[in-house]
Amino acid sequence: MSIHAPEANWFKPPSGAERTWIGLALAWCLVLSIMMPYWHFKGKQNSTGDSYRVTPAAFAARVEQFVKTNKVAEINGVPVVEPSPGGDAYLQGQMWRWYPALKLRVNQTYRLHISSTDLQHGFSLQPMNMNFQVLPGYDHVLTITPTMKGEYSIVCNEFCGIGHHLMTGKIIVE
Amino acid sequence: MANAVAIPASHEESEVITKPVGNHAAGNSRTCDTTGLPVCLTAQLFIRLNAVLGVVALLAGGIAALLIALTRWPAVHLLDPVWYYRLTTFHGLNMLIFWILFMEVGILYFASTTLLNSRLFSKGMAWASFVMMVAGAVLVDVTILGGKADVMMTSYVPLKAHSNFYLGIILVAVGTLIGVANFFGTLYIAKRDKTYAGSVPLVVFGATAAAIIAVVTLLHGALVMIPTWLWSMDILKEVDAGWYRLVWWGLGHQSQQVNVCAMVSVWYFLATLTTGAKPLNQAVCRGAFVLYILFINLASAHHLLVDPGVGASWKIWNTSYAMYLAVLASMIHGFTVPASVETAMRKKGHNRGLFGWLAAAPWKNPGFSAFFLSLLIFGFIGGITGVTLGTQQINILAHNTLRIPGHFHSTVVGGTSLAFMGLAYYVVPLIFKREYYARGLARVQPYLFAVGIVLMSLGMSFAGSYGVPRRHWDIEFTGAQFAPGFGSGAHVMLGLMGVGAVIAFVGLLTFILLTVAAVFFGKKIENRAMTPW
Amino acid sequence: MPENEEKAAEVFAHEHEEEEHKTPGTVVLTLALLISFAVYYFANWKALADVWHVR
Ligand code: HEM
Ligand SMILES: [Cu+2]
Ligand SMILES: [Cu+2]
Numbered sequence: 102m103s104i105h106a107p108e109a110n111w112f113k114p115p116s117g118a119e120r121t122w123i124g125l126a127l128a129w130c131l132v133l134s135i136m137m138p139y140w141h142f143k144g145k146q147n148s149t150g151d152s153y154r155v156t157p158a159a160f161a162a163r164v165e166q167f168v169k170t171n172k173v174a175e176i177n178g179v180p181v182v183e184p185s186p187g188g189d190a191y192l193q194g195q196m197w198r199w200y201p202a203l204k205l206r207v208n209q210t211y212r213l214h215i216s217s218t219d220l221q222h223g224f225s226l227q228p229m230n231m232n233f234q235v236l237p238g239y240d241h242v243l244t245i246t247p248t249m250k251g252e253y254s255i256v257c258n259e260f261c262g263i264g265h266h267l268m269t270g271k272i273i274v275e
Numbered sequence: 276m277a278n279a280v281a282i283p284a285s286h287e288e289s290e291v292i293t294k295p296v297g298n299h300a301a302g303n304s305r306t307c308d309t310t311g312l313p314v315c316l317t318a319q320l321f322i323r324l325n326a327v328l329g330v331v332a333l334l335a336g337g338i339a340a341l342l343i344a345l346t347r348w349p350a351v352h353l354l355d356p357v358w359y360y361r362l363t364t365f366h367g368l369n370m371l372i373f374w375i376l377f378m379e380v381g382i383l384y385f386a387s388t389t390l391l392n393s394r395l396f397s398k399g400m401a402w403a404s405f406v407m408m409v410a411g412a413v414l415v416d417v418t419i420l421g422g423k424a425d426v427m428m429t430s431y432v433p434l435k436a437h438s439n440f441y442l443g444i445i446l447v448a449v450g451t452l453i454g455v456a457n458f459f460g461t462l463y464i465a466k467r468d469k470t471y472a473g474s475v476p477l478v479v480f481g482a483t484a485a486a487i488i489a490v491v492t493l494l495h496g497a498l499v500m501i502p503t504w505l506w507s508m509d510i511l512k513e514v515d516a517g518w519y520r521l522v523w524w525g526l527g528h529q530s531q532q533v534n535v536c537a538m539v540s541v542w543y544f545l546a547t548l549t550t551g552a553k554p555l556n557q558a559v560c561r562g563a564f565v566l567y568i569l570f571i572n573l574a575s576a577h578h579l580l581v582d583p584g585v586g587a588s589w590k591i592w593n594t595s596y597a598m599y600l601a602v603l604a605s606m607i608h609g610f611t612v613p614a615s616v617e618t619a620m621r622k623k624g625h626n627r628g629l630f631g632w633l634a635a636a637p638w639k640n641p642g643f644s645a646f647f648l649s650l651l652i653f654g655f656i657g658g659i660t661g662v663t664l665g666t667q668q669i670n671i672l673a674h675n676t677l678r679i680p681g682h683f684h685s686t687v688v689g690g691t692s693l694a695f696m697g698l699a700y701y702v703v704p705l706i707f708k709r710e711y712y713a714r715g716l717a718r719v720q721p722y723l724f725a726v727g728i729v730l731m732s733l734g735m736s737f738a739g740s741y742g743v744p745r746r747h748w749d750i751e752f753t754g755a756q757f758a759p760g761f762g763s764g765a766h767v768m769l770g771l772m773g774v775g776a777v778i779a780f781v782g783l784l785t786f787i788l789l790t791v792a793a794v795f796f797g798k799k800i801e802n803r804a805m806t807p808w
Numbered sequence: 809m810p811e812n813e814e815k816a817a818e819v820f821a822h823e824h825e826e827e828e829h830k831t832p833g834t835v836v837l838t839l840a841l842l843i844s845f846a847v848y849y850f851a852n853w854k855a856l857a858d859v860w861h862v863r
Contacts, residue, residue, distance in 0.1 A: 103477040103543035103554055103615075104312075104390055111474065111557040118835050119555055119610060126606035129842060130599040136853070137591045137667045145861040146668055150590065152583030177756055198756055210861075221431045221516055223675045223744070227759050229859050230742035232674040234582045236516040237433060241583035246861040254759030256752070258675035258744035260427050262434070263356055266749040269757040555831075609841065614834040621830055629833045659845045669852045672859070740855075 145246075148233065155240040157218040160193065167191040168201050176202060181273070184211055191215075192255075192270070194222035194235045196262055199255045199270025207250050207274050213243045223259030226272065232258060247274040297392040298468035304394070307705055309804040310548075314706070318388040318395040322381045322706050324405055326699070327794070329377035332412065333692075334787050336369030341780040344731070348773030349750065349766055356748040357425070363746060365419045367428035371687065372447060373412045378695050379485065379537050380404065380454035385706075386482035386540070387461035392470040396460030404454035411446025414439050427746060429523065432503060432514045441504035448496045455486050455493070477560055481540030484564040488571060489533045495525030495575075517584040524575030531687065532571045532601070536564065538649065538691040539608050541698050543615075545646035548701060549637055549808075551623075552615040560611050566604035570596055580670035590667045602662055609654045616647075640808035645697025645721035652725060653690030656732055661686060675746075677772075678739030681732050688779075689728040693721065696786050703790060704805035709797030711789055714808075720785045727779025734772030741765040 115123055141147055155163075167182060167190070174181040180201040184190035186209035193200045194217040205211060215224055217237040224233045229249075235241055257268035297304060303316045339362040345353040354362065388395050395401060417439075418424045424436035462483065465471060475483070499522040505511040543560070546552040554560045576593030579585050620632035637643045660682040664673045673679065700717065703709055711717050743750055743765050750765070752758040 103547045103552075103560075105476050106471055106473045107477070107557045109473055113556060113558055115556055115559045118831050119559060119614065122610045122835070122838055123559070123603075123607060125842065126603055126610075129606075129845070130603045133599050133602065133662065133666070133849075134595040137595060140668050140853075141587055141591060144668060144857070146671055146856050146859060147587060147863050148581045148590070148668065148671055149587040149863055150583055150585045151863070179756060202757075220434050225675065225742065225744060226860075227742045227761075230676070230740075231671050231859050231862065232581060232676065233671070234520075234579075234674065236520075236583060238516055239583040244863040248860050254757055256742075256744060256747075256759055258747065259431070260360065260434075260746045263360065263425070265360075266356065266747050266752065267755040269752055269755040269759060271757045606838075606841075610834060610838050613837055614831040617831045617834050629836055632833055654841055655844060659841075659848050662845070663849050663852050666849075666852070669856055671862070672852065672856055 146231075151242040151244070153240040153242070154238065155216060157216070157237055160191075160214075160216045160240060161218050163214070164191045164193045164200065172201075173204060176271070179271070181271075186211070188212070189214060192224075193218060194224065194257065194261075194268075195219055197257070197264035197268035199224075199257070199268065202271040202273070204273045204275065205247050207247055210244060210246045213245050215241045215243065220261045221259050222257050222261050222268065225256045225258040227254045227256055229253060234259065247272075250274050297394070297470050298464060299394045307389075308800070308802060309705060312389050313392045315388040315394045317398050317401070318384045319706055321395070321401045321405060322384050322702070325377045325381035325384070326702060326706075328405075328409060328412075329374050329381065329695075330699075330787055330790060332369045332373035332377060333783065335416065336366050336374060337780060337783045337787070339363075339366040339369065340783075341776065344773055344776030344780075346748065348769055348776075350770060351773065352749075357422075359748045360425050360427075360746070361419060361422065364425060364427050365416065368415055368419070368444075369412075370692075371428065372444075373408075375534060375687070375691065375695075376447065376451050377408065378698075379489075379533065380408070380451060381702075382537055382541070382698075383454065383458040383482055383486060384461075385702075386479045387458050387465065390476050390479050391461070391465040393461055393465035393468065396457050396464055400453050400457040400460070404450045404457060407446045407450030407453065409450075411443040411448075411450060414443030414446065416443075418443065429527065430503070431523075432506070432516055432519045435507055438504055438507040441500055441507055445497070445500050445504060448493050448500065451489070452493045455489050458482070458486050474557075477554055477557060478540045478544045480561050481536055481543065481564050484568050485533045485536035485540065487568050488529055488536060492526055492529040492533060495522055495529065499523045499526060517582065520579060520582065521575060521585070524578040528575045528577055529571055531683075532567055534687055534691045535605065536567055538653070538694045539564075539612070541694045542608070542612050542646055542650060545642050545694070545697050545701070546612060546616050546619075549640050549643035549646065550616050550619045552619040554611060554615050555618060556611070559607060563604040563607040563611070566600050566607075570600040570604075577665040577670075580665070580667050581674045587667070594665060594667050599662070602658075605654075605658055609650070609658070612650060613647075637808070639718050640700075641717050641721050642697045642700045642808060644718075645693050645700070645725075648721055648725040649690050649694040649697065652685050652693065652729060652732075656729065656736075657682060657686035657690050660736060673739065675744060676739035677735045677743045677745050680745050681735030681737075681739055684728055684735065685732040689725060689732060693724060693728070696721065696724065699786070699790055700808065703793045703797070704800055707794050707797075708800040709793045710800060710806055711793045711797060713789060713792075716785060717789050718808075720782055720789065722782075723785060724779055724782030727775045727777070727782050730775025731772050731779055732775070734768045734770070734775055738765050738768035738772060741768065743769065 171182045173183045183204040222235040253272040255270035345351045346359045424440035426436045625632045625635035
């Protein structure tokens with residue numbers, strides 16, 4: 102009885118169906134555990150948390166430099182910036198926009214640096230639905246390869262104040 | 276259902292127990308007329324106080340729940356952004372922290388006194404705990420509703436709330452810690468005074484596991500909230516955003532394991548009360564609780580899977596500890612609990628086919644239906660989504676989307692909260708000694724709440740799979756520099772969520788009204804057993 | 809422990825064990841859980857494999 106003291110010799114190994122279930126569950130847990138290291142080596146989508154310390158001011162300066170040297174166009178008054186394939190790209194999260202808009206080449210790999218100059222933000226690429234946390238003080242580097250052409254949006258999915266739902270950005274893949 | 280409480284006389288147990296006597300002061304205990312269990316009157320007072328405050332928090336959080344759900348339903352979009360964000364903060368804290376913690380402290384007092392035939396360790400500590408928790412909760416709520424803490428319950432730095440918000444949380448945490456200490460004190464005096472013989476009952480064992488994890492959890496809470504409080508008063512210059520997340524989730528995630536332990540203990544308790552079930556193998560059940568204690572500590576990693584600052588190997592290791600042994604523990608309980616019910620029902624002769632025992636179960640007893648629905652929702656929705664979302668790489672698809680609230684509304688709401696509701700259908704007659712009115716309505720209530728939560732959970736989960744963010748006022752992005760928008764699939768799912776939320780709210784309100792009516796105006800139960808469900 | 813008592817304990821334990829085997833309904837329930845679990849879990853890996861590459 103679960104509300105009374107158990108019988109004195111309550112310790113006995115599991116038996117019958119219960120024992121089989123524990124075995125099955127254990128095997129399943131092993132599968133769950135192995136999948137992560139397996140994907141780390143064989144899979145193409147991993148969050149390695151690659152990041153560097155950076156002050157908000159220093160990061161903003163890098164973003165400005167990046168925009169200045171690589172700007173190719175403008176939409177809605179927002180600069181569209183095209184990094185060189187294999188090179189570094191910068192994206193700044195701030196209340197309440199993702200800056201600047203990026204233009205990437207399909208199947209090219211970029212080192213995408215994302216950081217915040219104020220609060221925490223959530224980088225959420227739609228409709229691809231890939232999500233990463235963005236923190237002030239951390240330069241979060243995603244080594245990213247767009248595999249499909251199209252126009253993508255970035256929304257913010259970490260609450261960042263009253264204008265949070267207005268915080269959007271753009272990535273164009275050609 | 277002739278017996279109010281289906282506890283079969285158990286020969287093997289009464290043989291072992293050499294009638295130990297309790298340590299109650301004269302006149303400070305009574306024997307329950309229904310179960311025959313001893314009740315410490317001091318503990319009874321505080322179980323009542325905690326339960327009442329828990330239900331008050333549930334009501335406050337529930338009203339906010341309806342309003343924010345109707346805002347997230349695009350066809351309704353009820354609140355303005357300020358109040359949506361404010362009430363989302365309010366809802367999270369009143370539900371996840373206040374409702375749950377008040378109930379859990381009550382459960383700890385119950386398990387350590389009644390089930391061990393002991394008195395409560397200290398009345399003074401119980402008062403201190405209660406007063407601090409109430410003061411803290413009121414301070415937090417007043418600060419939020421006053422518009423001084425629109426920061427969500429996670430209050431991620433450098434988003435800053437008024438210092439009273441952090442102070443309130445610290446008060447609640449310390450108050451809870453004192454309540455937990457009172458529990459351990461009671462375990463100690465019960466052991467010292469030999470109020471029971473042999474090992475503690477399984478439910479007490481589970482409650483002890485919850486209490487141990489609670490201590491670790493609350494220490495993380497102190498470690499993170501105290502510097503943040505100082506920072507909010509400009510005494511500390513900076514709190515690192517990454518460090519905050521790491522330690523805060525040491526509080527936030529592990530406290531969910533407290534909830535799981537408490538919920539599983541309630542499952543065992545209700546299974547026994549409603550069907551006479553007993554664990555098939557005590558060693559297995561207890562072993563599973565031990566796994567919770569041992570393997571949960573760094574599960575804060577589940578919330579940092581796509582964070583900068585922590586590396587892949589750290590994430591993978593702390594997600595699984597090389598083996599998902601805490602998941603194993605839940606899967607074990609997921610077997611042992613229904614198996615104990617099945618065994619008990621078959622023993623009573625309900626042997627037809629595979630599920631004759633289940634069909635014959637007391638589904639009209641809200642204590643049973645709440646418990647079994649909680650088990651199903653927690654296992655089939657909460658467990659499966661939780662482990663999947665918590666897989667390091669898969670988290671890329673899910674982090675901060677509505678899939679996350681979809682998941683935890685099927686664990687801590689459809690699971691823990693529903694189980695606690697089932698518990699209330701016994702706590703009110705046995706501890707408050709009052710009968711429920713409108714018993715037909717009470718029999719329906721668990722189904723109403725369960726259906727609502729399931730629809731809402733699934734709606735949230737699938738909307739999140741389309742990428743819909745959580746904590747977000749406007750997925751049409753009206754007025755934003757770019758307006759991504761979401762397709763019709765996402766809108767359908769948000770509609771499903773909204774319908775589910777309304778049903779769940781009706782279920783929740785029914786529970787509260789029935790319980791309040793019973794507690795304050797219910798027919799008194801004196802010198803007789805409760806009317807069986 | 810005297811011999812006959814030990815025997816009694818054995819008989820008792822044996823009785824219990826036989827009871828434990830009779831939970832076919834629970835076995836079906838838990839297997840259903842395991843199967844849904846595996847389906848949802850691997851469907852998610854499949855979905856993950858379809859998004860951009862990232863390290
Ligand atoms: C009728 C019952 C309930 C309904 C309709 C409901 C609805 C909701 C909704 C719509 C959200 C907001 C999701 C978003 O926009 O991000 C939410 C968030 C949340 N709910 Fe509930 N809920 C209910 C009960 C509960 C209970 C009982 C608990 C805890 C025990 C709970 C815990 C939470 C938490 C922790 C959050 C997250 C708040 C945040 O993002 O900071 N809910 N709920
Ligand atoms: Cu943002
Ligand atoms: Cu935001």
